Amino acid sequence: MMGHTHALTGAVAWLALAPALASLPYLSESTRLIEMGVMADALTPAELIAGALICAGAAMLPDLDHPSATIAQTFGPLTWALSKVVAWITGGHRGATHSLVFAVAVGIGAHLLANRYPLGRDILVVLMVGLALRAIGIGIPGKKFASAMVNIALTVGLFAVFRSYEVGYAWLGLAIGIGSFIHVVGDCCTEKGCPVLWPLRQRWVLPYKIGIKTGRAFEQKFLAPVLSVAIVGLLYLRLAPL
Numbered sequence: 351m352m353g354h355t356h357a358l359t360g361a362v363a364w365l366a367l368a369p370a371l372a373s374l375p376y377l378s379e380s381t382r383l384i385e386m387g388v389m390a391d392a393l394t395p396a397e398l399i400a401g402a403l404i405c406a407g408a409a410m411l412p413d414l415d416h417p418s419a420t421i422a423q424t425f426g427p428l429t430w431a432l433s434k435v436v437a438w439i440t441g442g443h444r445g446a447t448h449s450l451v452f453a454v455a456v457g458i459g460a461h462l463l464a465n466r467y468p469l470g471r472d473i474l475v476v477l478m479v480g481l482a483l484r485a486i487g488i489g490i491p492g493k494k495f496a497s498a499m500v501n502i503a504l505t506v507g508l509f510a511v512f513r514s515y516e517v518g519y520a521w522l523g524l525a526i527g528i529g530s531f532i533h534v535v536g537d538c539c540t541e542k543g544c545p546v547l548w549p550l551r552q553r554w555v556l557p558y559k560i561g562i563k564t565g566r567a568f569e570q571k572f573l574a575p576v577l578s579v580a581i582v583g584l585l586y587l588r589l590a591p592l
């Protein structure tokens with residue numbers, strides 16, 4: 351699947367699951383819980399949007415095993431070199447990073463990092479938001495440097511907005527884990543499938559033999575618009591006053 355399709359499914363997954371996630375007790379920081387009194391309101395609108403962006407960015411992570419994927423091209427030679435290393439360790443494209451184990455591992459890793467090191471948490475948030483913006487193609491067509499500047503400016507701007515709305519990141523690990531796993535689910539809908547239960551080698555293709563071909567008309571002309579509309583619809587559903 352293409353980078354932007356993965357990013358869109360990440361945002362959809364977060365927005366769809368948000369009410370259920372918000373009721374998980376450990377997502378709500380205790381102080382806010384006392385202030386608001388209601389567990390189900392533990393995710394503020396700003397957190398809902400921040401989470402959707404972070405989940406979208408994390409939905410790019412498994413393709414770090416592919417040097418020509420969107421994510422590997424995002425931060426220049428740095429991500430390209432990183433993707434070469436990841437591809438070498440995991441045995442090439444659609445190996446270990448396209449599994450449940452990877453999603454759980456990055457989720458737990460991000461959660462521990464976020465809890466212990468505020469700076470590490472902030473860097474992670476900025477990276478994920480930057481990735482999400484890059485994936486949906488925000489920038490100036492044909493102008494790499496200018497696009498990078500637009501991306502950086504927008505990412506930093508969003509981060510500042512989140513901070514001004516006092517976004518808490520107790521859910522950061524969960525968003526990153528869900529984003530990574532929804533990528534795997536997405537790739538399972540393509541012809542090649544994924545080794546979901548890695549290290550077992552069996553490849554999963556869902557639903558049986560639908561086999562979306564990456565980058566073809568179906569993905570670009572149907573799936574991407576449908577997912578975009580789903581995001582707008584879910585945002586309305588979650589944020590519009592009843």
Ligand SMILES: [Zn+2]
Pocket residue numbers: 351412413448533537
């Ligand atoms: Zn993939």
